[in-house]
Amino acid sequence: MSASITDPHSTAASPGSPAQPLIEGRSGRGRLVLRRFLRHRLSVIGLVCIVALYALAFLGPLFTPWGYAEQDPTAYLSPPSAQHWFGTSQIGEDVFAQTLRGLQKSLTIGLLVGIISTTIAAVVGTAAGYFGGWVDRALMWVVDLLLVIPAFLIIAILSPAFRGKTWLILVVLLAAFSWMITARIVRGLTLSLREREFVLAARFTGVPPWRIIVRHILPNMASILIIDATITVGTAILTETGLSFFGFGVQPPDVSLGTLIANGTNSALTFPWLFLFSGGLLVLTVLSVNSVGDGLRDALDPTSARGSRRRSGD
Amino acid sequence: MTGFLARRLANYVLLCLAATFLAFALGSLTFSPLGQLQGRNPAPPASVIAAKRAELHLDEPIPARFVAWMGGVVHGDFGSTITGQPITDELGARAGVSLRLFALGTVLGIAVGVLVGVASAIRQYKASDYAATLFSFLVLSTPVFLIGTLLKFGGLRLNEAAGSTVLYYTGEFSPGFQGGWWAALADRLSHLVLPTLAIALSQIALYSRYQRSAMLDVLGSDFLRTAQAKGLTRRRALFKHGLRTALIPMATLFAFGFGLLITGGVFTERIFGWYGMGDWFIYGVQQNDTNIVATVTLFVAVLVLFSGWLSDVLYAALDPRIRL
Numbered sequence: 001m002s003a004s005i006t007d008p009h010s011t012a013a014s015p016g017s018p019a020q021p022l023i024e025g026r027s028g029r030g031r032l033v034l035r036r037f038l039r040h041r042l043s044v045i046g047l048v049c050i051v052a053l054y055a056l057a058f059l060g061p062l063f064t065p066w067g068y069a070e071q072d073p074t075a076y077l078s079p080p081s082a083q084h085w086f087g088t089s090q091i092g093e094d095v096f097a098q099t100l101r102g103l104q105k106s107l108t109i110g111l112l113v114g115i116i117s118t119t120i121a122a123v124v125g126t127a128a129g130y131f132g133g134w135v136d137r138a139l140m141w142v143v144d145l146l147l148v149i150p151a152f153l154i155i156a157i158l159s160p161a162f163r164g165k166t167w168l169i170l171v172v173l174l175a176a177f178s179w180m181i182t183a184r185i186v187r188g189l190t191l192s193l194r195e196r197e198f199v200l201a202a203r204f205t206g207v208p209p210w211r212i213i214v215r216h217i218l219p220n221m222a223s224i225l226i227i228d229a230t231i232t233v234g235t236a237i238l239t240e241t242g243l244s245f246f247g248f249g250v251q252p253p254d255v256s257l258g259t260l261i262a263n264g265t266n267s268a269l270t271f272p273w274l275f276l277f278s279g280g281l282l283v284l285t286v287l288s289v290n291s292v293g294d295g296l297r298d299a300l301d302p303t304s305a306r307g308s309r310r311r312s313g314d
Numbered sequence: 315m316t317g318f319l320a321r322r323l324a325n326y327v328l329l330c331l332a333a334t335f336l337a338f339a340l341g342s343l344t345f346s347p348l349g350q351l352q353g354r355n356p357a358p359p360a361s362v363i364a365a366k367r368a369e370l371h372l373d374e375p376i377p378a379r380f381v382a383w384m385g386g387v388v389h390g391d392f393g394s395t396i397t398g399q400p401i402t403d404e405l406g407a408r409a410g411v412s413l414r415l416f417a418l419g420t421v422l423g424i425a426v427g428v429l430v431g432v433a434s435a436i437r438q439y440k441a442s443d444y445a446a447t448l449f450s451f452l453v454l455s456t457p458v459f460l461i462g463t464l465l466k467f468g469g470l471r472l473n474e475a476a477g478s479t480v481l482y483y484t485g486e487f488s489p490g491f492q493g494g495w496w497a498a499l500a501d502r503l504s505h506l507v508l509p510t511l512a513i514a515l516s517q518i519a520l521y522s523r524y525q526r527s528a529m530l531d532v533l534g535s536d537f538l539r540t541a542q543a544k545g546l547t548r549r550r551a552l553f554k555h556g557l558r559t560a561l562i563p564m565a566t567l568f569a570f571g572f573g574l575l576i577t578g579g580v581f582t583e584r585i586f587g588w589y590g591m592g593d594w595f596i597y598g599v600q601q602n603d604t605n606i607v608a609t610v611t612l613f614v615a616v617l618v619l620f621s622g623w624l625s626d627v628l629y630a631a632l633d634p635r636i637r638l
Binding site for chain 2: 144145147148149150152153154156157158159160161234238241242245246248258261262265275279282283286287290291
């Protein structure tokens with residue numbers, strides 16, 4: 001995806017990299033980005049962790065005989081053992097199966113919210129920046145309005161409406177209230193791209209606005225969008241688990257890492273397995289996502305202050 | 315300058331109203347305040363439910379209800395809860411609790427965050443810089459409810475190790491506390507440490523990251539070299555010219571950081587048993603109480619916008635190029 005970007009920075013960055021004669025310019029940029037990303041040891045570890053977490057969440061349940069809602073009447077609150085790898089809960093649920101189920105939920109919700117919210121941000125931001133005038137003013141006022149109340153509070157207010165319904169509503173709501181800051185950044189970039197020659201040329205040859213946005217403006221900010229999508233994944237997971245912690249997010253009998261932590265906190269000192277595994281996996285997930293986002297920023301956006309400094313120090 | 319700030323203020327008032335209306339309307343649409351009454355066993359007579367319905371004005375359209383409620387708010391009357399308690403009676407105490415918690419957490423968070431960020435930038439790639447980076451990544455990846463819970467258990471362990479209660483983790487002060495002024499202050503402080511840390515840690519992590527990169531941008535700049543060439547010591551040049559410039563982009567960040575603070579406050583108040591606005595909000599949602607939720611939203615909106623306005627003022631004060 002990033003290989004086809006005609007990024008304004010790439011021309012500035014590519015002279016430093018040796019030109020590969022047999023590879024055309026496009027994949028050269030892809031290689032450059034990949035090489036820059038691989039240079040970040042922490043981000044590579046983060047990426048490996050994310051792959052491992054996905055594998056654990058979706059393949060792990062195959063290795064345990066227990067379902068996440070199943071109860072073992074012979075083991076209440078038993079510590080981790082060969083039968084129950086992460087121990088059992090007060091009513092005999094297998095904590096391993098539950099934690100994996102929660103991890104699945106959190107990973108899926110995070111990924112979906114990251115994609116949807118970045119799409120909204122791209123649409124709103126480019127529209128506001130490209131059309132300007134009252135469209136810009138109206139959209140930015142909505143952005144300001146939604147930034148006044150934290151997303152957490154709005155979704156908590158809406159929570160009675162989706163109680164007992166599918167968790168996909170939660171995904172839509174999380175995405176609907178987490179695009180604002182990205183939209184502002186996109187708007188700023190659009191404002192400057194709009195005046196560039198290739199956009200003007202397209203406009204004067206009669207290309208319709210939506211096509212200019214899709215073909216000329218969006219590809220030029222793909223790096224920012226990818227970075228922001230990654231960061232939003234992390235934020236979304238944190239907001240989702242926070243809502244679930246209060247019972248406003250994922251609803252029982254389904255579990256999320258947030259509900260597991262909420263159930264485990266009260267007895268966490270005496271029965272630490274109820275809360276340690278879900279808490280640890282949650283932190284590991286968000287930490288990996290954030291470190292990948294950080295590495296992507298340095299790899300895709302060489303003009304970012306941290307990126308260039310890092311490199312000069314290497 | 316005054317005109318600019320006044321215009322900003324007018325827009326903020328409008329945003330406050332819109333945000334509160336949004337919360338009020340969404341609450342009115344999704345909440346079922348009669349649910350508890352209807353779910354009682356034996357079921358209350360229809361007349362009782364009808365009376366409650368009339369009392370809560372549930373048959374009127376939402377905008378009319380909002381206008382009626384807002385009309386009261388302008389006169390200092392925030393309406394009443396579903397059970398008929400006037401909200402205004404509780405508001406002062408609750409707002410006070412939250413403000414005390416937020417104020418200390420923010421001041422600590424900003425001050426330490428800026429200091430850590432500056433120190434990391436000056437000592438870039440030293441062990442202390444890596445430690446600070448690792449700390450902020452870890453904290454920013456840990457939800458506040460986990461930090462709060464871990465702090466609580468840390469306090470518990472500390473108390474066990476010390477053999478007496480050094481740090482309290484429930485409430486704002488010991489109920490029925492007897493003692494002099496100093497003893498009372500010490501009691502409050504030992505209640506304050508853990509919740510303040512829960513609030514401040516994420517602020518420190520956030521601000522130190524941004525301050526570090528803002529300071530790094532400044533460190534290589536020509537004016538800093540000039541200042542040193544003209545005879546200023548490195549330390550003086552850094553703090554007099556460097557830090558001031560590096561603080562400018564931070565001014566806008568303080569407003570954004572405030573949303574994080576509010577959300578963090580909700581969890582902190584709940585976990586440590588402080589009866590503040592955040593705790594009230596959760597209670598309001600659980601009770602399906604539109605008036606409580608709208609009141610807390612108004613409080614949040616005013617705080618967020620006040621901090622936004624304050625960051626405008628700070629920006630103007632820090633950046634000599636801005637003469638509005």
